[in-house]
Amino acid sequence: MTRLLLRATCGALFVSLLSFGMSAQADTSPLYRASGMETHQAHFQQALEKARSRYAAQLPAAVAENLLRKSNERFEPERMHARAMASLAVNLSDEQLTDAREFYRSELGQAVVAAETRATSPAEVSRMQNGLPPLTLSAEREATLQRLGQQLPALDMGEEVSLALASLATQSANDMLGGLLTIPDGLASQGRGSLRAQMEPKLPQTLGYVYRDLSDAQLSAYADWSETESGQAFFRASSAAARDALNP
Numbered sequence: 001m002t003r004l005l006l007r008a009t010c011g012a013l014f015v016s017l018l019s020f021g022m023s024a025q026a027d028t029s030p031l032y033r034a035s036g037m038e039t040h041q042a043h044f045q046q047a048l049e050k051a052r053s054r055y056a057a058q059l060p061a062a063v064a065e066n067l068l069r070k071s072n073e074r075f076e077p078e079r080m081h082a083r084a085m086a087s088l089a090v091n092l093s094d095e096q097l098t099d100a101r102e103f104y105r106s107e108l109g110q111a112v113v114a115a116e117t118r119a120t121s122p123a124e125v126s127r128m129q130n131g132l133p134p135l136t137l138s139a140e141r142e143a144t145l146q147r148l149g150q151q152l153p154a155l156d157m158g159e160e161v162s163l164a165l166a167s168l169a170t171q172s173a174n175d176m177l178g179g180l181l182t183i184p185d186g187l188a189s190q191g192r193g194s195l196r197a198q199m200e201p202k203l204p205q206t207l208g209y210v211y212r213d214l215s216d217a218q219l220s221a222y223a224d225w226s227e228t229e230s231g232q233a234f235f236r237a238s239s240a241a242a243r244d245a246l247n248p
Helices: 001-032 038-057 061-074 077-091 094-103 107-119 123-130 139-151 154-177 185-210 215-226 229-246
Strands: none
Touching: 001 038, 001 077, 038 061, 038 077, 038 107, 038 123, 038 185, 038 229, 077 229, 094 107, 094 229, 107 123, 107 185, 107 215, 139 185, 139 215, 139 229, 154 185, 154 229, 215 229
16 A cells, blocks of 8 residues: 555656646747757758768777767757757846847847857858858957857857867767777867867957847847846856757
């Protein structure tokens, strides 16, 4: 009888936790879509597929197959979506969630998302890798971009994507080596500082290119929102969501 009662209690607790998780996901999914995070995730999957094809052509078949298997396990799209939305639910209060959702559904928010999701598309990433076109920025616009750059988690997210992929490669290599020679798991994270040092000087010019279609007034309004409590809370939460999605 006691065992049956324990099972029933555990079952009820499991259902309650499952229901809570589903409700949290339902609460955060509108923001997840409106802010462009869902589209960024799709773009990541497209870039990942391109990398897989490149590895398949360059690596021995056994190594490429192992890397593909590990990649499929770690970066399964639906699980990444779920981890990101659950992270938003944990890191944003109801008020912050509502404020961020309202911002990204506004005309300005939609213009921002259009610029940011275009920037992470595979075609645009390829263009930027070939070098940014020269931009002539007014002193006022450059100052606004500097303000925005201090709030946006662009460097953090760039690091997380790079290190997640490096970590995956390290894990796959260790599996293939069979314990004969182990590559330290923390080796990839040692490059965090150098990655940031490489990206940071290019950030103002990169942001200038990403937001090139926003007017000075729109860019200034976005910088203003980024400095509000709600804006800062959302950027912290989105950075955590990206990290949780990439690192199960």
